[in-house]
Amino acid sequence: MERKMQAAVVEQFGKPLVLREWDIPSPGAGQILVKTEACGVCHTDLHAAHGDWPVKPTLPFIPGHEGIGLVAAVGSGVTNVKEGDRVGVPWLYSACGHCEYCLTAWETVCAQAQFGGYTKNGGFAEYILADPNYVAHVPTGLAANDAAPIICAGITTYKGIKETAAKPGEWIAVSGVGGLGHLAIQYAKVMGLHVCAVDIDEGKLAHARLLGADIVINAKVGDPAAAVKTATGGGAHGVLITAPSLAAFKQGVGMTRKRGTCVLVGLPPGEFPVPLFDVVANCITVRGSFVGTRRDMAEALAFAAEGRVKADIELQPLSSINRVLDRLQQGEVASRVVLEFASG
Numbered sequence: 176m177e178r179k180m181q182a183a184v185v186e187q188f189g190k191p192l193v194l195r196e197w198d199i200p201s202p203g204a205g206q207i208l209v210k211t212e213a214c215g216v217c218h219t220d221l222h223a224a225h226g227d228w229p230v231k232p233t234l235p236f237i238p239g240h241e242g243i244g245l246v247a248a249v250g251s252g253v254t255n256v257k258e259g260d261r262v263g264v265p266w267l268y269s270a271c272g273h274c275e276y277c278l279t280a281w282e283t284v285c286a287q288a289q290f291g292g293y294t295k296n297g298g299f300a301e302y303i304l305a306d307p308n309y310v311a312h313v314p315t316g317l318a319a320n321d322a323a324p325i326i327c328a329g330i331t332t333y334k335g336i337k338e339t340a341a342k343p344g345e346w347i348a349v350s351g352v353g354g355l356g357h358l359a360i361q362y363a364k365v366m367g368l369h370v371c372a373v374d375i376d377e378g379k380l381a382h383a384r385l386l387g388a389d390i391v392i393n394a395k396v397g398d399p400a401a402a403v404k405t406a407t408g409g410g411a412h413g414v415l416i417t418a419p420s421l422a423a424f425k426q427g428v429g430m431t432r433k434r435g436t437c438v439l440v441g442l443p444p445g446e447f448p449v450p451l452f453d454v455v456a457n458c459i460t461v462r463g464s465f466v467g468t469r470r471d472m473a474e475a476l477a478f479a480a481e482g483r484v485k486a487d488i489e490l491q492p493l494s495s496i497n498r499v500l501d502r503l504q505q506g507e508v509a510s511r512v513v514l515e516f517a518s519g
């Protein structure tokens with residue numbers, strides 16, 4: 176095996192990624208090495224490269240947490256994954272396995288959790304080191320390119336919709352219909368919900384309609400919270416905010432029906448004002464949601480393998496990563512870009 180690989184590396188926050196050689200890691204005990212076939216580009220990679228959040232990754236690092244590939248080598252003691260298996264290396268890279276959160280299937284909030292493409296090097300590279308206990312198992316028949324967006328955008332929205340507790344026949348409003356939101360619409364329809372899609376881009380809204388959104392609302396026109404309330408007869412039972420924009424958060428709380436739940440998923444840096452009287456007097460729940468558990472991962476992937484949810488992808492080579500990130504920043508990516516790696 177060659178000892179160097181190509182990687183796109185964040186060397187400084189706010190600067191373009193550097194395409195360069197990087198040592199291929201070798202799997203130690205309990206680790207595996209994955210040869211990357213595809214890796215989706217999430218808006219989180221932009222936040223990571225900009226150093227947007229309070230807890231910052233250590234420089235230099237390789238982003239990417241929608242990496243899919245074939246297991247190329249296994250370290251000693253690995254029994255649950257074998258060479259040749261197709262796996263995904265997700266945001267939830269690993270967790271401790273024995274704290275109160277891990278024991279109750281809330282490994283996503285484990286204090287020892289590591290994050291792919293953030294605290295651990297990720298999929299913008301030809302190889303990824305992974306923890307076999309936390310990789311996604313890609314079902315047979317689901318292509319690597321199609322699986323990539325599911326392991327972050329898919330699982331996050333699938334879990335987020337569950338966290339709204341909206342029931343079949345009820346309304347969900349999805350604010351932001353980019354990489355996450357275009358999958359949220361599809362999961363919501365499969366889950367029997369009526370969908371109101373909200374974005375600031377007419378192209379995204381037209382796409383949302385094609386994906387099954389019952390109503391679309393342009394948040395740049397008038398008062399989007401009032402528009403959702405009118406369209407849904409009193410507000411959405413569940414609201415899922417994926418937009419990386421603080422304005423969307425206040426609007427999202429305003430879209431929520433009495434006794435409904437507004438789930439916050441987008442992660443723009445900063446804070447947003449919560450209208451206390453409305454939240455209290457209308458018994459509204461405002462709740463954060465962070466990716467999903469390994470069980471959520473298996474469920475989210477199963478919907479994709481059954482063909483009931485399909486990511487709309489644009490394929491690009493790793494070498495185009497800086498152009499892709501610029502377009503993502505400008506809102507010019509239709510749904511999800513997936514970096515495709517040469518096989519063999």
Ligand code: NAD
Pocket residue numbers: 216217218219220222327328331350351352353354355356373374375376379394417418419420422423439440441442443464465466467503506508510
């Ligand atoms: P994206 O850039 O693909 O999509 C964002 C969409 O939001 C775009 O369609 C954009 O037009 C729309 N938008 C922007 N401003 C808006 C507004 N004011 N109202 C409505 N829509 C608006 O991004 P993505 O990859 O879908 O990620 C979205 C956010 O979710 C990012 O902040 C990312 O970090 C976060 N994220 C969170 C989790 C989690 O576990 N909570 C997981 C993945 C991503």
Ligand code: ZN
Pocket residue numbers: 217218219220240266327328
């Ligand atoms: Zn992501």
Ligand code: ZN
Pocket residue numbers: 270271272273274275276277282285286287
């Ligand atoms: Zn734990």
